[in-house]
Amino acid sequence: MHYLPIPEPIAIEARTMMRDRFGHELHITKEKAPCRLCLRIPSVPQELILLSYQPLADRGPYAEVGPIFIHAAGCRPYPDVETFPVDFAARRLILRAYGSAGQIVDAVVARPGNAPERAAEFLSENRVAEVHVRHESYTCFDFKIVRAS
Ligand SMILES: [Zn+2]
Incomplete structure (x- = not known):
């Protein structure tokens, strides 16, 4: 991923x-x-x-x-795209799975540390194209998870 x-x-x-x-x-x-x-x-x-x-x-x-x-300045895109961003590891996170036509397929709240496993489950389904990670209560978008290929 x-x-x-x-x-x-x-x-x-x-x-x-x-x-x-x-x-x-x-x-x-x-x-x-x-x-x-x-x-x-x-x-x-x-x-x-x-x-x-x-x-x-x-x-x-x-x-x-x-x-x-x-x-505001001085940072570059997250470089280690194969690794879950460590700063988010202690958070409960919303995962939303979307299909390639832009429709929502499923959603879950992942407990701290469990987001990669839940995202992998979503992405094991063909009908899921991408998974969006969001804050648990504010629900703002954080980052997205896609298949590595
Ligand atoms: Zn930054």
Whole structure:
């Protein structure tokens, strides 16, 4: 499986234009929220940009738009895509499985450390194309999981 951050062009665009693809004017704030580009969760508040992001390709009503944070500067896309992002290991996480037509197939709340196993179960089904990982209570998008091939 591959653990994928948001595409880097989304972050570069937000940082340089200070506007997201949905027309929102962006600002830098200090937060401890996870960066969806490097997939690190700051232990102390760091400068982040909040923007709107649509994690699922727009093939129908399931393609939600929601808030995500990225570092305001100085980080690169999560490099170790074959490894579950360690900063998320202690969290209970929502996993949503989507099909290739953009429809939801299944969803579950995974207990801490159990997300890779649950994602593998989803991705063992042909009808599942990708799994989205989200915060358990805020439900914001964190990253996606796809088959390695
Ligand atoms: Zn970052």
